Amino acid sequence: MKIQAKKVESVRTTLLNAT
Amino acid sequence: MNLTGDSILKMHQLVRRVENEEEILIGRADISNYIVLPAIGVEIVDMLDEGKSINEVAVIMEERLGEPVDVLDFAQDLIGSYQFVHMVDGEVVNELVPVVDHLSWIKERTGQFFFNRVTFGFYGLIFLAGLTICISTGKYVPVFSDIFVSSSVTVSVLVSFVTTWVFLFFHELAHLMAARSLGIGSRIGLSHRLVFAVAETNMSNIVLIEPERRYKAFVAGMSWDAMFWGIGVILLFAHDAGWMSLMPALQAFIRMINVILLMALAFQFMVFMQTDVYYMLATKFRCTNLMVNTRLFLREKYRFLTQEEREEWEYVADHEKRVIRWYSWVYLIGSVWGIWFFAQYQLRMALDFIWKIADDMKNASLGSWEFWDGILLILLVLVPFLIVGWSWIRAYRQRRSERERAKSLQGT
Incomplete structure (x- = not known):
């Protein structure tokens, strides 16, 4: 039996930088 | 080893x-x-x-x-x-x-002071007031030309550049403080989404908090953007109603802030990138890794996956697979549209602008005020593109060093 894991997404909230 | x-x-x-x-x-x-x-x-x-x-x-x-x-x-x-x-x-x-958590001197209760039910209600109320004024008067809706506050191009670009960065910082500070109120530290930095330059707050430890309580940290940035926008509309309305008097330059400045804030808010709804609203969606549907798994799904359809990736896709939870079935369309169509938008507007405008400045500079002597003025303008316009380029190279290097590391550890 193989032990499987689910990777958890990193949380990086953003804001657009457009000048 | x-x-x-x-x-x-x-x-x-x-x-x-x-x-x-x-x-x-x-x-x-x-x-x-x-x-x-x-x-x-x-x-x-x-x-x-x-x-x-x-x-x-x-x-x-x-x-x-x-x-x-x-x-x-x-x-x-x-x-x-x-x-x-x-x-x-x-x-x-x-x-x-x-x-290394950033601004670790900000206390949990400070975050709680700015981000709780009462303050969120207050931010929402100000935004609604601004929206109501906009709809009922038909005025104050930001239009793109508002970005130019002055007849001088240099002044306009410089002012909008500095203002954008100030509001970027406030937006990220809001995320950091709201996350801190939950006892989660975070780090502020620069990065890219698709082809757009962004500031970001890395609050990955928020997964230690139960999902229902995470929204507060996700919505914090937009709540401040929306509040600032509402204040701007209320001020402009108050001036026109004769309740107070604002200098024309100040009115133009407020209009410029509001067009920047509106674009920033619109950006958040482009959920084919990892934006604040994307994280709310992923949390709402309890997805552990929506973006990465969506890419696995699409690559499985069009190309083969490695054995390891196939196992990873097989093991994705059923409820997440159901979300991916419709989200993959949002991701595909959105990404194509995003790249088109970037090429059509951001890139083309920047190139047109640089072309025009270079044309003006042809008549200026080397080292004159006009010359340095042109150089400064070109540099300011290039900043977002430089951030994206730098962020791409950084991501590529990280991936490469991780691959090499995995390879060296495999040799056991």
Whole structure:
């Protein structure tokens, strides 16, 4: 039996930088 | 490092949270690496950490489950892919990483002061007031030409550049403070989404908080953007109503802020990128890794996956697969549109602008005011593109060094 894991997404909230 | 059945593993400090009846979220808070494991996987991690060898654990688990468990393969993943293991037989394989939270002097209760039910209601009310004024008067709706506050191009670009960065900082500060109110530290930095330059707040440890309480930290940035926008509209309206008097330059400045804020708010709804609204969606549907799994799904459709990736896709939860079925369309169509938008507007406008400045500079003598004025303008316009380029190179290097690291650890 193989032990499987689910990777958890990193949380990086953003804001657009457009000048 | 030589990993055998007799090897003894020592783990880093691992934190955990129960996800559901069968699964536990476990990971390293210092590098914010988390995985979701079946309960039996966490038991194996604990047994290994207590000093039992890989073979000993395998024997115990086989007796209990009645079938062999591949503990050696799991240990490989714990070392390389998840980086949970600190030492193998006394030899360090994953270094300790000192945690550097930004603005760590901001206290939890300060975050709580700015971000709670009452203040969110207040921010929402101001935004609604601004929206009501906009709809009922038909004025004050930001239009793109508002970005030019002055007849001087240099002044306009300089002012909008500085203002954008100030509001970027406030937006990220809001995220940081709201996350801090939940006891979660975060880091502010620069990055890219698709082809757009962004400021970002990395609050990956928020997965240690139960999902219902995370929204506060996601919506914090937009709540301030919306509030500032509402204040701007109210001020302009108050001036026109004769309740107060604003200088024309100040009115133009407010209009410029409002067009920047409106674009920033619109950007958040482009959920084919990892924006604030994307994280709210992913949390609402309880997805552990929506973006990455969507890419797996699409690559599985159009190209083959490696054996490892195939196993990863097979193991994605059913409810997440159902979300991916419709989200993959949002991702595909959105990404194509995003790149088209970038090429059509941001890139083309920047090139037109630089072309025009260069044309004006042709008549200026080297080292004159006009010359330096042109150089400054071109540099300011290039900043977002430079950020994207730098962020791409950084991401590429990180991927490459991780691949090389995995390769060197595989040689066991």
